Amino acid sequence: MAGGFSRADVQEWLEQSGWFPGRDVTEKVAEFIDDAVRQSEEQGFPAPPIAAAVEFLRTYGLLELRHPRDGDKTLDVNPTGGYEGDFAEIDELARDMGSGLFRVGYDLPEGGIILMDENGRFIYHHWSGTYLMGADFHEALANWLTGDFQELS
Known part of the structure; x- marks a missing residue:
């Protein structure tokens, strides 16, 4: 994995951040998914949830992942975080x-x-651009921890 963060390191970091095997926040995250869909419709660019994202949010939704080496950096797993006009x-x-x-x-x-x-x-x-973080969540997190993203053209 990138920058010395192995899959095991990422797994340990997730567990220290409140994730655990079998975690299911379907009910809690549903209102956040609905809110993101509503925001997209209000901006005129409907973004219906896709199956992969719903499954991911069911397991990892609403985690706040603080960078282990830089406490000022966080990754929030929440579909409502964005800015005005981002759905366009x-x-x-x-x-x-x-x-x-x-x-x-x-x-x-x-x-x-x-x-x-x-x-x-x-x-x-x-x-600054659009980048591939990773093919799965563990790879994406390892790359986020080091800032190692592949630019998409």
Whole structure:
């Protein structure tokens, strides 16, 4: 894994942040998913939830993951975190990629938006560009911890 963060390191970090095997926050996260969908409709770019994102949020939703080496950096697994007008950008990106996208989180202080595509890949959308974070959550987290993203063209 990137930057010395192994899959086991990421797993340990997740557990220290409140995740545990069998975690299921379906009921709690449902209102956040509904709110994100409502926001997208209000902005004029409907973004229905995709199956991969709903499954991911069921397990990891509402976690606040504080960077273990930089306590000022956090990754919040919450689909409602974004900014005004971001659904227009997400819609354009989805069309360019040819895949549905759904917002599943954001990071601070950078303000990047974490998206998932229909194949379960994690995409980082930031003012500086759009990047592939990873093919799965563990890879995406390891790359987030080191800032090692692959630019999407």
